[in-house]
Amino acid sequence: MLLYNTLLGKKEEFLPLREDHVRLYVCGITAYDYCHIGHARSAVVFDVLVRYLRFRGWKVTFVRNFTDIDDKIIKRAAAEGLSAAEVAEKYIAAFYEDMDALGILRADQEPRATDHIPGMIRLTEKLIEKGYAYATPRGDVYFRVRAFAEYGRLSGRNIEELRSGARVEPGEHKEDPLDFALWKAAKPNEPFWPSPWGSGRPGWHLECSVMSEDLLGLPLDIHGGGQDLAFPHHENEMAQSMAATDGEFARFWVHNGFVQVNAEKMSKSLGNFVTIRDILANFLPEVLRFFLLTKHYRSPLDFSFDSMEEAEKALQRIYQTTALLREHGARTKWSDAVLLHELEAELKDLERDWTKAMEDDLNTAGALGHVFSMVRLANRMLEDKGWRKSVASKTLGVKILENLQCWGQALGLFLDDPQAWLTKLKDIRIRRRGLDKGQVEGLLAAREDARRVKDFQRADTLRQVLTDMGVEVRDTPAGQVWDVA
């Protein structure tokens, strides 16, 4: 398959280094707050990557870390009156709640930075020995950026350009403003670990270098993360690891694009910060997952509750058809008179198109388009009185349901029981609209009575009342069915 490699700035044919075994490392969260939509996007994108790589038949070993010690955690701990470890614990638990809801598979290994301190100290020592790092009198250790010739390769910058942005904090003893911390001396009241340079804690970039090498071995097949991590985090990781090992660090770098709100970056200062919890209070988790996959993973994605409603309706369409297909498959009498060669050929094309989209840098937006084309195909078949009775339509219906399951497995979508899902959707819409179920049912009963005595005027008045409340009434042979608009 083709994957865009940040290192080259273009798509490239991806093949694992070791036959049939993909080793993938993705930067996880720093556990200091609830996860927002941006975290959700990154998690969903790499979840789909893992699922698709497995779908393709490769064995995947997936490692995603937790950063459980850093400045932000320490700051948060002070604010919440907890220890840093307690803060990390709390938000890691919240991470699992949110991500489990979104159907994110657990990684094969989910290491925490604080479990790998000895390895980080060893790597730091090695870098000092090789002349790539130095300790300062205060007990900090810095990476000597200028000693590493390839610095800037990943993010496409050169050292001279970076100079202007670099800063030196008071009290630091950097040889060069560009140098970054491998080890930070402990300040009063901060958590610390003993080291050859005194008490302190690791710098942020170090953990990924150590854990990825320990758990997967270098070079990694794929290293992933959010676009913002490319610089400086990934650039620094790469520098550390390559300097220490004199070899490649990662063969493919994959970065997902940002989620924006009102076409602007989401940030706490702008007050446009939306957490996964905010969304799940009003929408089914699968709707969020679906929404996040409706745009190519590298493009910016604009979030709004309106587009969530749109995504909800779109997903509903798929589940509705799935439900119809299941009903159809349960028929007992079939005729063998009618053949469906055209539909069969169309389905074959769609199958080819779906695969082609996914193979092309994980084009989930394109792939979803083909899912909808398949849904239309199914609906057309189910609608036709001749077609739907034929045994050929039974076979085709089964094939379509299989495709939905199969593709759904790769996308992490469409996996719920359709009736159960539609019921959940209705419930969450009732909640969102603030509807009173008892009141709705009372009105429906009254309308039922009116219809029974053919008082259609009254029935229509009641329909209008319900419509104004946001309730859609449908008359079926089995009686009234209602839904929330």
Added chain:
RNA sequence: GGCGGCAUAGCCAAGUGGUAAGGCAGCGGUCUGCAAAACCGCGAUUCUCCGGUUCAAAUCCGGAUGCCGCCUCCA
């Protein structure tokens, strides 16, 4: 200032050289007591603008305009 990305119908969005997927909304039709769902039909002679390459460009090249991101913690 440096580096990078994006610009496709009312909205969202695929499409990277061969003549514009898909979703939402809208309109007409089938169905219905009326509706809804579903299906069928309708919508960009055109892909921000201007040049260029080519038999052929939304797709490649150059320029302009607009928006965004990174360069500091950030998915």
